[in-house]
Amino acid sequence: MDAPTLIHGLKRRPLPREIEEARERIQAIAWNAGLRFCETVFEMCSFDEVNMIASYGGFPTRYPHWRFGMEYLRMKKGYEWGLQKIYEMVINTEPAYAYLLDNNLLADQKTVIAHVYAHVDFFQNNAYFAPTNRKMLDEMANHAARVRRLVDRHGEGAVERFLDRCLSLENLVDSHALHVRRPPSEKDLPQDLEPQRLPSKSYMDRFVNPPEVLRAQAEKRRKKAQERKFPRAPEHDVLLFLLEHAPLERWQADLLAIVREEACYFVPQGQTKIMNEGWATFWHTRLMTRHILSDAEVVDYADHHAGTVATRPGQLNPYKMGLDLFRDIEERWDKGRFGKDWIDCDDPGERARWDTGAGLGLQKVFEVRRDHNDVSFVDAFLTEDFCREHGLFAWEYDPGSRQYVVDTREFRAVKEKLLFLLSNHGQPRIAVTDANHANRGELELTHVHEGVDLQLEWARETLGNLARVWGRPVCLVTRVEDREVVLLHDGDTFRAEGLPGRGES
Amino acid sequence: MVLPIENDLDRFRRIVRGRVRKDLRRFMGSDELVGRQGKKVVSIPIPEIHIPRFRYGPNEQGGVGQGEGDPGDPVDGAGEAGDAPGEHMLEAEVTIEELAEILGEELELPRIEPRGRREVASPRSKYTGISLAGPESLRHARRTFRQALKRQIAAGTYDPANPVVIPVKEDRRYRSFQVETEPSSAAIILYIMDVSGSMGQKQKDLVRLETFWIDAWLTHNYRNIDTRFIIHDAAAREVDRDTFFRTKESGGTLISSAYREAVRILEADYPPADWNIYVFQFSDGDNWSTADTQACLEILGQKILPVANLFGYGQVDSEYGSGQFHKDLEASFGSDERVVLTRIPERDAIMDSIRAFLGKGR
Known part of the structure; x- marks a missing residue:
């Protein structure tokens, strides 16, 4: 697609001279600091435009759907009521596109530009982004064109209904899907149903391979094939499974494929929220304070930055968490605070003075940004010292007082809770375990229960959508209050077996 | 765009x-x-x-935070990030x-056919143009400056390098309006409510909800709407909307006092030739005496019904009310086209009551 029509319906505006000059300078500074980004195109946007782009997940060319409108309404209201403000948007494409808000202060624009270059560096160099489609802007536009064509052909109502169903299952993708080279689908494997014949001369064949034995053998194999569980191993990419095995019409499969592709595209974003924002913040503050700021801009910058890393007790700010972790890593590797000697040292005085002059900090943070995602990042670098210094705690809901209360500050528990929240980016893990459940072509899914129950009302609705896509009854095996529960839906009615305290309902 | x-x-x-x-x-x-x-x-x-998605219950999951607080202390802002319905x-x-x-x-609901030729010409001012004179409060800044710019360019005094535009008196432009009169039908809604001791908060809430919907529908049907409010216990008085819903009296109940007040208002301000007249009364159905009820029926039959499009009586049943008044009205006017009697024992009945009131298209 030509750049000038990038934001369809929007006029492209060249950057004002002062911002373009700042951009060029910051680009050079960021590059010299070691950031490696691809070409990045900056666009000036009004509030409405930036809200629109944000509602579309960064892609102004997205397919039509009401939920984008809802999101837009919420952002607009949020801005009008002064609850939130978007400074910037950047998307993972080549070239990368970043959207600047046109009435921000110059100091804000500079901060945002530095921030954006670090994001682009992250997109380009982090391993989890490696397999993403860098032409996603075009792909999304293609998706939009396909959806519009299907709307023309099948009607807005039908397409919307089916899209709503697919979106209801949107989080049922394998978070590693982009990285996995899948074995050929079982459907395509040669079906080994022919009985084995022993070699023989033709006149001897009747005796060497007696027909009745062959028949019995064929029958046995057929039975075995039927009994074989399908899929053989739990399939976590539920959307892909549906795409390959659900009885969908072509247009439906097309929509499902679009939803799945876009969901997969956004997976690395979800997996690296803390790292990605932390990395961008780490670099914008470093570059701004060391190279870019003019004296007159310091207060505006400090104000902006303070807003970025502000925390509220009950919420973890990924910008701050990531920034602090990267800074901690830099300091530790600069001072040689790693390895066996460091771990074995128990003397607080000695630990506080510890500095081997290793000077490996910067090298290490670049390495970390290449190799990790949020889970491994927190697992490897959230230390007990860090947890104490930054006042981390775990909280929980207290049904007695009907409020959220501090649960514990104990390091192990806090870290475990955080890792759990980050695993599978906070989504329950659900896999297809049997596509021929009860030998009736029903779909059985299993929730890998990790100590937290599903919300049942949502599960009921979602299961209904799944049943309508699968075309046959579906069931979900999960646990509620530590008892195995099976939720069943046949597209019209819902049933739960084994629900504690409620019997069968 | x-x-x-x-x-x-x-x-x-x-x-x-x-x-x-x-x-x-x-x-x-x-x-x-x-x-x-x-x-x-x-x-x-x-x-x-x-x-809907498969997701964890909002309260099950807990979270990690940062800041002050000992175990057991409440956490500000926790859980707000969640998106529970x-x-x-x-x-x-x-x-x-x-x-x-x-x-x-x-x-x-059928659209209401305004009765007779009750047309009132209502003036409306529309800002449609620009004029050379007018009050300063209507000065059109952009047009004024545009005019000044034109003048300066024509006079050769405009310097693009130093783009200062100063309007003089002749440059000033003003928004101008025209008064249009539109024929429109007018209606008066007269609400009467019993505020005696037997009417509790629940009953008043029912009345408030019901009047909202009546207002909405009648406003939709008439361009000019007047709304007047009468409350009564043993005596009646006219009040504004706020007072109407807030007042609580403890006295007895003489419905006739309210009817007399209604007649006074209608006769003073709303000649039936020009106005569609709606009277809605809400009560728990208790009246002080059968003699007073008799007086009510007379006023209603002789003074109110002849001029009204519709008389609606909504009985919001209370524990203390006998509901007798509904029966009395029923006996006298049960077959009268202009009278609609409903009972509103609870919120769910509002819809049916509205349908009954407004379903006649009167």
């Missing part, structure tokens, strides 16, 4: 409206709409329309006009 997102927003709004329609009965019996009434629009809090309230704005339309379609 229309942003492409506007289409999605439109679609979302249509879905919301569909929900309003589906849930009309619930809305009619709740304060949600009525409490948020602006001049022309009502903000309807819509629980965000969720696309009902947590985020989206406001969808629906104009009262639209609401009335939804109401009309849903209850299948």
Whole structure:
């Protein structure tokens, strides 16, 4: 697609001279600091435009759907009521596109530009982004064109209904899907149903391979094939499974494929929220304070930055968490605070003075940004010292007082809770375990229960959508209050077996 | 320039409206709409329309935070990031006009045929043009400066390098308006409510909800609407809307006093040749004496009904009320076209009561 029509319906505006000059300078500074980004195109946007782009997940060319409108309404209201403000948007494409808000202060624009270059560096160099489609802007536009064509052909109502169903299952993708080279689908494997014949001369064949034995053998194999569980191993990419095995019409499969592709595209974003924002913040503050700021801009910058890393007790700010972790890593590797000697040292005085002059900090943070995602990042670098210094705690809901209360500050528990929240980016893990459940072509899914129950009302609705896509009854095996529960839906009615305290309902 | 997102927003709004329609009965019996009434629009809090997903329960999961506090201390802001249903309230704005339309379609209310030739010419001013003279408060800044710029260019005094434009008196332009008169039908709604001791808060809430919907529908049908309020216990007086819903008296009940007040107001201000007259009375059905009831029936039959389009009586049953007045009206006017009697024992009955009141198309 030509750049000038990038934001369809929007006029492209060249950057004002002062911002373009700042951009060029910051680009050079960021590059010299070691950031490696691809070409990045900056666009000036009004509030409405930036809200629109944000509602579309960064892609102004997205397919039509009401939920984008809802999101837009919420952002607009949020801005009008002064609850939130978007400074910037950047998307993972080549070239990368970043959207600047046109009435921000110059100091804000500079901060945002530095921030954006670090994001682009992250997109380009982090391993989890490696397999993403860098032409996603075009792909999304293609998706939009396909959806519009299907709307023309099948009607807005039908397409919307089916899209709503697919979106209801949107989080049922394998978070590693982009990285996995899948074995050929079982459907395509040669079906080994022919009985084995022993070699023989033709006149001897009747005796060497007696027909009745062959028949019995064929029958046995057929039975075995039927009994074989399908899929053989739990399939976590539920959307892909549906795409390959659900009885969908072509247009439906097309929509499902679009939803799945876009969901997969956004997976690395979800997996690296803390790292990605932390990395961008780490670099914008470093570059701004060391190279870019003019004296007159310091207060505006400090104000902006303070807003970025502000925390509220009950919420973890990924910008701050990531920034602090990267800074901690830099300091530790600069001072040689790693390895066996460091771990074995128990003397607080000695630990506080510890500095081997290793000077490996910067090298290490670049390495970390290449190799990790949020889970491994927190697992490897959230230390007990860090947890104490930054006042981390775990909280929980207290049904007695009907409020959220501090649960514990104990390091192990806090870290475990955080890792759990980050695993599978906070989504329950659900896999297809049997596509021929009860030998009736029903779909059985299993929730890998990790100590937290599903919300049942949502599960009921979602299961209904799944049943309508699968075309046959579906069931979900999960646990509620530590008892195995099976939720069943046949597209019209819902049933739960084994629900504690409620019997069968 | 229309942003492409506007289409999605439109679609979302249509879905919301569909929900309003589906849930009309619930809305009619709740304060949600009525409490948020602006001049022309009502903000309807819509629980965000969720696309259901498999997800954890909001209270099950807990979280990690940062800051002060010992174990057991409450945490500010925790859980707010979650998106449990009902947590985020989206406001969808629906104009009262639209609401009335939804109401009309849903209850299948016939459009009201204004009686006779009760047309009142209502003047409306429209700002349609620009004039050379006018009050300073209507000065059109942009047009004024444009004029000044033209003049300076023509006079050769405009310097693009130093673009200063100074309007002089002759450059000034003003918005001008024209007064148009539109024939329009006018209506007066007279609400009468018993505020004696037997009318509790619950009963008054029912009345408040019901009047909101009556207002919405009649406003939709008439260009000019007057609303007047009478409260009564043993004596009656006219009050404004606020007082109408807030007053609580403890005295006895003489309904005839309110009827007399109603007649006084109608005779003084609303000649039936020019006005469509609606009288709605809400009471728990208790009157002081049968003698007073007799007086009521006479006033109603001789003074009010002859001029009214509609007399609606809504009985909001209370524990203490006997409900006798409903029976008395029924006996005397049960077959009169102009009289509609309903009972509103609870919120769910509001919809049926409205349908009865307004379903006649009078």
